[in-house]
Amino acid sequence: MASQLVRFADWTSPVPPVRREVLSALPHPDEGRPPLLFVPGLGHAAWAFREHWLGHAAQRGYAAYAISPRENGSLRAYVHDVVQAAAGLPRQAVLIGHGAGALLVAQALARYPAKAAVLSAPVLGGWSALGTALRTNPRGTLPVLFGGPLKLHRRQLFAADLPEADGYVNRLTRAPLRVYRQVFEAPDPQPPVGSPPTLVVGSPDDRIVTRKALDRAAARFGGAPLLFPGLGHDLMLDANWQEPIDAILDWLEKQLAA
Amino acid sequence: MPDTPDIADRRDAVCVIGAGASGLVTVKNLREQGFAVDCYERETGVGGAWNWRHDRSPVYSSTHLISSRPLTEFPDFPMPDDWPDYPHHSQLLSYLERYADHFGLRDDIWFGTEVVAVTPGGEGRWDVTTRSTGGGEERVQRYAAVVVANGHNWSPKPLGVDTSRFSGRVMLASAYKDPAQLRGRKVLVIGGGNTGCDIAVEAAQQAEKVWHSTRRGYWYTPKFLFGRPADQVNARALRLRLPLRVRQWLYHRTVRLTVGDVTRYGLSEPDHRPYESHPVVNSQLVYHLGHGRITPVCDVARAEGSIVELTDGRRLEPDLVIAATGYLPRFDFLTPDLLDVDEDGRPDLHLHAFARHHPTLAVVGLLQADAGLLPLAHWQSVAVARWLRLRVTDPVHAAAVQQKESSRPLRSWTRLRVVPSSRHWFEVSHTNYLRALEDLLREMEPA
Numbered sequence: 001m002a003s004q005l006v007r008f009a010d011w012t013s014p015v016p017p018v019r020r021e022v023l024s025a026l027p028h029p030d031e032g033r034p035p036l037l038f039v040p041g042l043g044h045a046a047w048a049f050r051e052h053w054l055g056h057a058a059q060r061g062y063a064a065y066a067i068s069p070r071e072n073g074s075l076r077a078y079v080h081d082v083v084q085a086a087a088g089l090p091r092q093a094v095l096i097g098h099g100a101g102a103l104l105v106a107q108a109l110a111r112y113p114a115k116a117a118v119l120s121a122p123v124l125g126g127w128s129a130l131g132t133a134l135r136t137n138p139r140g141t142l143p144v145l146f147g148g149p150l151k152l153h154r155r156q157l158f159a160a161d162l163p164e165a166d167g168y169v170n171r172l173t174r175a176p177l178r179v180y181r182q183v184f185e186a187p188d189p190q191p192p193v194g195s196p197p198t199l200v201v202g203s204p205d206d207r208i209v210t211r212k213a214l215d216r217a218a219a220r221f222g223g224a225p226l227l228f229p230g231l232g233h234d235l236m237l238d239a240n241w242q243e244p245i246d247a248i249l250d251w252l253e254k255q256l257a258a
Numbered sequence: 259m260p261d262t263p264d265i266a267d268r269r270d271a272v273c274v275i276g277a278g279a280s281g282l283v284t285v286k287n288l289r290e291q292g293f294a295v296d297c298y299e300r301e302t303g304v305g306g307a308w309n310w311r312h313d314r315s316p317v318y319s320s321t322h323l324i325s326s327r328p329l330t331e332f333p334d335f336p337m338p339d340d341w342p343d344y345p346h347h348s349q350l351l352s353y354l355e356r357y358a359d360h361f362g363l364r365d366d367i368w369f370g371t372e373v374v375a376v377t378p379g380g381e382g383r384w385d386v387t388t389r390s391t392g393g394g395e396e397r398v399q400r401y402a403a404v405v406v407a408n409g410h411n412w413s414p415k416p417l418g419v420d421t422s423r424f425s426g427r428v429m430l431a432s433a434y435k436d437p438a439q440l441r442g443r444k445v446l447v448i449g450g451g452n453t454g455c456d457i458a459v460e461a462a463q464q465a466e467k468v469w470h471s472t473r474r475g476y477w478y479t480p481k482f483l484f485g486r487p488a489d490q491v492n493a494r495a496l497r498l499r500l501p502l503r504v505r506q507w508l509y510h511r512t513v514r515l516t517v518g519d520v521t522r523y524g525l526s527e528p529d530h531r532p533y534e535s536h537p538v539v540n541s542q543l544v545y546h547l548g549h550g551r552i553t554p555v556c557d558v559a560r561a562e563g564s565i566v567e568l569t570d571g572r573r574l575e576p577d578l579v580i581a582a583t584g585y586l587p588r589f590d591f592l593t594p595d596l597l598d599v600d601e602d603g604r605p606d607l608h609l610h611a612f613a614r615h616h617p618t619l620a621v622v623g624l625l626q627a628d629a630g631l632l633p634l635a636h637w638q639s640v641a642v643a644r645w646l647r648l649r650v651t652d653p654v655h656a657a658a659v660q661q662k663e664s665s666r667p668l669r670s671w672t673r674l675r676v677v678p679s680s681r682h683w684f685e686v687s688h689t690n691y692l693r694a695l696e697d698l699l700r701e702m703e704p705a
C-alpha cells in the first residue's frame with residue numbers, strides 16, 4: 001500500500017484551486033451540532049440534495065451543505081474538493097456521500113478526520129462496480145467500455161412513479177469519461193483517519209447498487225446496511241426521501257450521544 | 259511514592275505543554291486515541307510562534323513561510339487551496355485558530371497558565387505544577403503521561419561576542435518586529451539563517467547602510483525554481499529516490515544556472531555541500547547584494563565604543579546590531595536527566611521525540627527539516643498517542659515495540675552529514691523521518 005505519510009503526489013503536484021459550488025441550508029438557531037456535507041455521485045450535483053434533504057436536515061438542527069463536482073475534474077480533484085470543503089466548515093463535519101459520492105467520501109476519510117460518515121447507495125469503485133452496472137444496465141454501461149458516456153435512465157434511479165423524475169433525469173450531466181474509468185479502477189481506499197463511525201444505507205430495490213454490494217460496503221465499514229425497500233437508487237429524490245434522511249439523522253444523534 | 263493530599267489525581271489524563279502548532283495537533287490526536295487531555299498554555303491564545311503578539315514570538319511583520327503550503331499544512335486538515343504558495347504569518351495564525359475551533363480543542367486548553375515543574379510521580383506518572391503566567395498560586399496535578407510541545411524557537415542563542423562596551427544599540431532578532439525599527443539606521447545583521455537573511459533584506463529597503471555578517475558561506479535557495487516552490491522541486495528529486503550525491507549535483511547545477519556565482523557579490527564560498535545545512539530560502543538577498551544595498555562581511559571579533567571589529571580586521575561603525583543567531587531549546591520545568599540533556603543543553607530522544615528512560619514522557623515539534631514542521635509534528639503526535647494507547651491496551655506488544663525501536667539505527671532517520679552547529683541538533687530529512695515514523699506506526703498496529 002502507498003505510504004500514508006510520504007505523499008509525493010500531494011506535495012509535488014497539488015490539485016489546482018477552483019471556485020466550488022456549495023449550497024447550504026442553515027438551522028435557526030444553530031445549537032452547535034456538527035455540520036453535514038453531502039457529496040453527490042456522478043452525473044448529479046448539489047441540487048439533488050437541495051430538493052429535500054438539505055432543508056430537512058436544517059429543520060432538524062443541522063447546518064447542511066452540498067458540494068457540486070468541479071468542471072472537468074478527476075476523481076482525485078473531486079476528493080480534494082470534498083476535503084477542502086469539509087476543512088472549510090466551522091466544525092468537524094459529517095460526510096454523507098451518495099452513489100459514487102460515497103467513494104469520494106471513503107477516499108476523503110483517509111485525508112480528513114470526519115465526525116461521522118454515511119455511505120448512501122455506495123458505488124465504491126473497483127471492477128465489481130462495473131460488473132454490476134453491466135448486469136443492471138447493459139445498454140447504458142456498455143458504451144463506457146468503448147469510451148462512450150454512461151447513461152442512466154429514470155427507472156434505474158427512481159422506484160416511485162415520480163412526476164418530477166423526467167425533470168431530474170434531464171438535469172443529470174456527464175462527468176468526464178476519465179472519471180468513470182477512474183471510478184472503476186479506483187484502488188481500495190486507505191483506512192480512515194480518526195476512526196469515524198460509519199453507516200451504510202441503501203435500498204434492496206436499487207437498480208444500480210445491488211443488495212450484495214450494500215452488504216459488502218457495510219461489512220467493510222462496520223455493521224449492517226440500513227435498508228429502505230421500495231426506494232430507487234436516488235434515495236434523496238425519490239417519493240419516500242424523508243425516511244432515509246430521518247434514519248440517518250437518528251443514527252447520527254445516537255452516535256453523537258455515545 | 260505516597261499520595262500527598264494536595265495533588266489532584268487526573269488519572270488516565272495526559273498533560274500537554276503548549277498550544278502552538280505542535281501542542282494543538284497533540285491535543286487532537288490524543289483525543290482521537292480516546293485520552294482525556296489537559297493542555298497548558300502560558301499565553302492567552304493559540305498559535306505559539308505564529309501569534310506575533312506573543313511576547314516570545316520570533317516572527318516579524320513581514321514573515322512569510324519558507325516551506326510551501328502543501329509541505330506545511332497538516333496532513334488531515336489542508337490549508338485553503340487558494341492561498342498563496344508561501345502564506346503570510348497572519349494566515350498561518352488564522353489557520354491554527356481555525357484548526358483549534360474546527361476540532362473544538364479550546365475546551366481542553368488552560369490559557370494564561372504556565373507549567374513550572376514536571377516531576378516523576380511514580381509508576382510512570384507525572385506531577386505537573388502550574389500557575390498563572392508570571393506568578394500566582396501553584397497547583398499540582400498528577401497525570402498518566404506528559405507531552406512537551408513548548409517550541410524551540412523562542413530562547414535566543416547568545417552572541418559569543420561581548421557587547422557590553424559597545425555604544426550602539428544591540429537587539430536580538432526576536433525583538434525585531436517592524437521595518438520602522440530599521441529606518442535610517444546603519445545596521446549590522448549577524449547570522450545567515452532564514453531570520454538573518456530576511457532581516458538583512460528588510461534593512462536593505464529601510465536602512466541607510468546594511469552589513470550582513472556570516473561566519474561561513476551558505477547555499478541560498480531561491481523561493482521558486484522553474485516556476486514552482488523550491489521545496490516542491492526538491493520533493494520531486496526525492497520522489498525519484500535520487501542518491502544524495504546526484505541531488506547535490508543537480509542542486510549545484512540549478513543554482514549555478516539560475517542564481518549564478520554568488521561569490522561575485524563578495525559572499526564566501528560555502529564550506530559544505532548542498533543539503534548539509536538547514537535550507538536558507540531567500541530570493542531577495544542576492545538581489546540586494548547585486549544592488550549594493552547589502553555589504554556581506556565575515557564574523558564579528560569584538561565590539562567596543564562605536565566600533566565593531568571583524569575577524570579580518572575590518573572596522574565598521576553601525577548604530578544598530580541585530581543578532582539573528584538562532585534559538586536553543588529550553589525545558590526549565592524538567593530536570594536535564596529526564597530528557598538526557600547533555601552539558602551543552604542538547605536533549606537525546608528517540609526519534610527526537612521519545613524520552614529514552616521514561617516511556618510516558620515525549621516531546622513533539624523538536625525538529626527542523628527540509629519541509630514544513632506541521633506535518634512532522636502531526637505524525638509525531640499520532641505516534642505518541644498510539645504508543646500511549648498501546649501501553650494501556652497491550653503492554654506485551656508495547657514492550658516488544660520498545661525493544662525493537664531501541665535498536666533502530668540513527669542513520670535510518672537522522673541527517674548525519676550536516677555542518678556541526680547547534681542549529682542542526684534536530685535537523686532531519688522529512689522523508690526519511692516520516693518513513694521512520696511510519697515503520698513505528700506499523701509496528702504498533704495490532705498483530
Ligand SMILES: Cc1cc2nc3c(=O)[nH]c(=O)nc-3n(C[C@H](O)[C@H](O)[C@H](O)COP(=O)(O)OP(=O)(O)OC[C@H]3O[C@@H](n4cnc5c(N)ncnc54)[C@H](O)[C@@H]3O)c2cc1C
Pocket residue numbers: 275276277278279280281298299300301304305306307308316317318321322323324325330371372373374407408409410411412453591622623624629630631632
Ligand atoms: C521566523 C520564523 C519562521 C518560521 N517559518 C517556518 C516555515 O516557513 N515553515 C515551518 O514549518 N516552520 C517555520 N518556523 C518554525 C516554527 O517554529 C514552527 O512552524 C511552529 O511554530 C512550531 O510550533 P510549536 O508548537 O512546536 O512551537 P511554538 O509555536 O513555539 O509553541 C509553543 C507554545 O508553548 C507555550 N509554552 C512554552 N513553554 C510553556 C510552559 N512552560 N507552560 C505553558 N506553555 C508554554 C508557548 O507559549 C507557545 O504557545 C519558523 C520559525 C521562525 C522563528
Ligand SMILES: NC(=O)c1ccc[n+]([C@@H]2O[C@H](COP(=O)([O-])OP(=O)(O)OC[C@H]3O[C@@H](n4cnc5c(N)ncnc54)[C@H](OP(=O)(O)O)[C@@H]3O)[C@@H](O)[C@H]2O)c1
Pocket residue numbers: 321322323324325411415416417418419448449450451452453454456472473474536557582583584585626679680681
Ligand atoms: N521566513 C521564514 O519562514 C523563516 C524565517 C526565519 C526563520 N525561520 C526558521 O526558524 C528557525 C530558526 O532560524 P534562524 O535563522 O533564527 O536561526 P538559525 O537557522 O539557527 O541560524 C542562525 C545563524 O546565526 C549563526 N550563528 C549562530 N551563533 C552564532 C555566533 N555565536 N556568532 C555568529 N554567528 C552565529 C549561524 O551560523 P552557523 O551556520 O555557523 O551555525 C546561522 O547562520 C529555522 O528553522 C528557520 O528555518 C523561518
